[in-house]
Amino acid sequence: MLIARLIAEPETLGDNLALAMEHIEDAGWEVAGAGMLGECDDVLEMELIEEAKAPDVGAVRRILDQCFPTCDLLLSAQPIEVPRLFVSDMDSTMIGQECIDELADFAGLKERIAAITERAMRGELDFEAALRERVGLLKGLSEGAIAQCLEERIRPMDGARTLVATLKAQGCRTVLVTGGFHAFADPVAEQLGFEHVVANRLAVEGGALTGDVIGGIVDSTIKRKVLIDEAARLGEGVVSLATGDGANDIPMLEAATHGIAYRAKPKARAAADGWIERGDLTSILALYGIARENWVAA
Structure with a gap:
């Protein structure tokens, strides 16, 4: 069937x-x-x-x-069935921007770094190497640029708040997992209502970025592991949903009961169980058969 x-x-x-x-x-x-x-x-x-x-x-x-x-x-x-676990990518999925590209603009490097980001999301570059290269280029940028970037540039994707709030109201656990950074992901998660965040950490010394990442990298392997571990905690046979847009999301999309690609790069779209290309993120609620009167406005 x-x-x-x-x-x-x-x-x-x-x-x-x-x-x-x-x-x-x-x-x-x-x-x-x-x-x-x-x-x-x-x-x-x-x-x-x-x-x-x-x-x-x-x-x-x-x-x-x-x-x-x-x-x-x-x-x-x-x-x-409506999922009991929702694990989502952040950049270009829950928000309309790539945070590192927007932050790079404050260093006058947006075009250079965005080109690397695009290739990494298409699966043309090793994700960890590409991330470390981009972070290295930001060495010396003021830590204050992060807060300014958040305030001026970072905006939720249409329907993101309603999607998260409605799934939570349906008894679904919500997790934001990103190859981006806690400095962005934590406030985004709070704004959208995610219950847990997994992300990378930028190293800062003396009020400026050092060009390094603290600890291990959240890559495709970690994203998949987060989904599997979270599902295991909820019990055998739990229905899980993952959303993402890039090659780094493919293992997570494939591991979920339903992997949905949101306005995604070709490789991610091809690996998913479905896609959103016509509507906004609330289309996911409709595809799960959640009646509009049960959507939680946020």
Whole structure:
């Protein structure tokens, strides 16, 4: 069985659904049912049953991607339940910026550092080496630039507060895990309502950045471990949700019950169980069937 839920343009939904169903059946699946969710009437749910011995889930992804361009999607091999654990990346996922790039602007290095960030997020560079290189370039920058950057540059992604608040109201534990820095992640987590933060620490001496990171690096391996450890504490079979946008998030996305890529780089999008590309972060709530009247405004 495969459950597909998606939010797409209503004007073309019927025609696109008919085309998708035809291609899906050609790929070895039977469409057992298709209709709009009662709780969220803009969400289309399709239940697919295997006909062939080895139907290709990847083919279903490609078909839906082709037939419903710019949609929000979640694919699941089991009935979709509201998660009890939510673990999310921060930069370009919960906030609209890459913190280190914005901080670099105060040192006149934004273009240079942003280019390294982009390549790292696409999976073209080793994450730890790229992070240490970028932090090294910030040596001597005033510690006060962090507070100024937070106040002037860092803003939540649309829907972030409502997503976190609503999941918490549904009994979900919320964890922010980032390859960025506690100096940014802690206030962002407080603003958005996350209960726990895992991040890197910038070294500071004499009121200026030293160009070093304190302790080990939060990389893709650590992100995955955080998700697995947090899920284990909640008990066997817990439904977990992870969100992220870059290559560094892929192991975490793959380890979660549902990994959703938010306006993501190609490698992260390809590794996820779904993506958000049409709406804001509250689309995740709709894909889980949480009725709008139960969303917590924040």
